[in-house]
Amino acid sequence: MTTPQSPFELFGIDSLITAEDRAVRDSVRDFTDNRIRPHINNWFETGATPVRELTQELGKLGLLGMHLDGYGCAGVSATAYGLACLELEAGDSGIRTLVSVQGSLAMYAIWKWGSEEQKQEWLPRMAKGDAIxxxxxxxxxxxxxxxxxxxxxxxxxxxxxxxxxxxxxxxxxxxxxxxxxxxxxxxxxxxxxxxxxxxxxxxxxxxxxxxxxxxxxxxxxxxxxxxxxxVLPDARGLSGPLACLNEARFGIIFGALGAARDCLDSAIEYSRHRLIFDKPLAGYQTTQLKLANMTVELGKAMLLALHLGRLKDAGILRPEQVSIGKLNSIREALAITRECRTILGANGVTLDYPMMRHANNLESVLTYEGTSEVHQLIIGQALTGEAAFR
Missing domain, CATH: 2.40.110.10 (Butyryl-CoA Dehydrogenase, subunit A, domain 2)
Known part of the structure; x- marks a missing residue:
């Protein structure tokens, strides 16, 4: 028996991430493990999350508007922001949504299109988590x-x-x-x-x-x-809100993969300890085929996400490329969460394991910030030059 590797270890993902970005990722992973995981099942089941308290904690970590410059924002790389979204969504899509809406939609709109007075009034407070x-x-x-x-x-x-x-x-x-x-x-x-x-x-x-x-x-x-x-003085026309949506969509490219990774890690661990006919479930070919296929798709999606992160850091990421990433990440993440659930059988539909919770959440991520069909049409227009939305 060989030493098990994680899906991202197989792809050598860490070697593709700078030390600075890994440090951001690791701090968010620690926050998720210590602050989110112990409570998320209860928050999901009751529908009651201490949002204001969490927002202030996220602000202290510098995660709110973290990819923006000035006004108390951390100014980290786009890739670091994406990795933070991945770790938050490994905890729960709702927590990543909180950060995305705060930083990539509300704060970004004011940062990009607002007056200096609007920026000074709201952005420092929002970065700290004192205002939502x-x-x-x-x-x-x-x-x-x-x-x-x-x-x-x-x-x-x-x-x-x-x-x-x-x-x-x-x-x-x-x-x-x-x-x-x-x-x-x-x-x-x-x-x-x-x-x-x-x-x-x-x-x-x-x-x-x-x-x-x-x-x-x-x-x-x-x-x-x-x-x-x-009024936001520098926004006139639909280009204003669409630019904000592209910021949020970028976070989803990474975020959805966090939910998929969490399910895949859980399914692998479960399969290694669950005995079926006096043998670990992981020892059956059918289980390994499922795990291998999911790992390949997750790894490919992560490589694409990192590539798009580099393009964004270079200032050359185009909207249609964001659509490629969002379409691919959510499609593969949903498929992985559903397949992982089958490995757990009935156990997979309970809150004892993350599969069904992530799958339910991803059904919303599938359609918000642009449905898959909308992103397919954006890509189609880029390929053909023809708009087919109507």
């Missing part, structure tokens, strides 16, 4: 087609007045500030909306079977009056 943000783009009837949004902002003197509804908004009901995207007479614009603004309300969406450790809400804007300083 959310990103209001999706609506009840407009998800994959955000250009059709019905939320509207009209000018009234020097003010803006917003009316509309946003749905499936992570962190919505606990956020101190929302970045809201709305139609105007001059294209789609973004607005910074503090939670206490009259006419703004948020309520959690009940009955979720996925991302139960994450807060998901509906936002209602009923005559929300904002000063002219609330």
């Amino acid at each position: 943000g959310c990103f209001g783009l999706t609506e009840p009837d407009f998800g994959s087609d955000p250009a059709g949004m019905q939320t509207f902002a009209r000018r009234d003197g020097n003010d803006w007045v917003l009316n509309g509804t946003k749905k499936w908004i992570s962190n919505g009901s606990i956020a101190d500030v929302s970045v809201i995207w709305a139609q105007t007479d001059d294209k789609i614009r973004g607005f910074v909306v503090p939670a206490h603004t009259p006419g703004f309300s948020a309520q959690d969406i009940p009955g979720k079977l996925s991302l139960r450790a994450s807060t998901t809400s509906e936002l209602v804007l009923d005559g929300v009056r904002l000063p002219s300083t609330a």
Whole structure:
């Protein structure tokens, strides 16, 4: 019997990561092992996660907006951010979602498109975890087609007045500030909306079977009056929110692989100790074929993720390449979590093991930040030059 290796050891993944990025990864892995794993089953089962407490702890670790520069943000490499997402999602997709929405959507929107006053007011507090943000783009009837949004902002003197509804908004009901995207007479614009603004309300969406450790809400804007300083001055048109989505999608490329790795590690360990007909389950050819196939796909996906991370660090990563990564990672991660569950049989459907929890979560990751079909069409347009969305 040879000494067992982990899936990433077989691919020599560590040799492809700088010492600085490995240090970030290892610190996030320690946080996940010590702070998330002991509690995640209870948080998932009850749907009650201490989000504000966790956000402050994540802020102390420098994980919120960690890939941004200035304003109290850590300014780490894109690859380090991706590896952090991987380790967080190995704990649970809901925890990685919290960090992604805070840093890659809400903070990034203000960092990229906001005024200096908006940046100074919100980014340092959000980086510390003292303020929580959310990103209001999706609506009840407009998800994959955000250009059709019905939320509207009209000018009234020097003010803006917003009316509309946003749905499936992570962190919505606990956020101190929302970045809201709305139609105007001059294209789609973004607005910074503090939670206490009259006419703004948020309520959690009940009955979720996925991302139960994450807060998901509906936002209602009923005559929300904002000063002219609330608008993001440098965002005009759909390119503004889409740029933010690409930041979040990049984190998913790595993050989904964390869920897959966690399931595969658990399945390997289980198979080595589970006896079937007086022999370890790992000793059967069928089990090894499954484990080998899953390891190959996980390793290939990780190599692609690292390649895309390098492209992003070089400043040359294109949106269609992000779509390739998101499509591949979530597709392979879902397949791996489901296959791992079969190795555990009935045990795999309980919270004693992570497979079903990760699989349920990944069903949401499959469709948020762009469905697989949307990413296929983005790739198809890049290949053919023809847009086939309509």
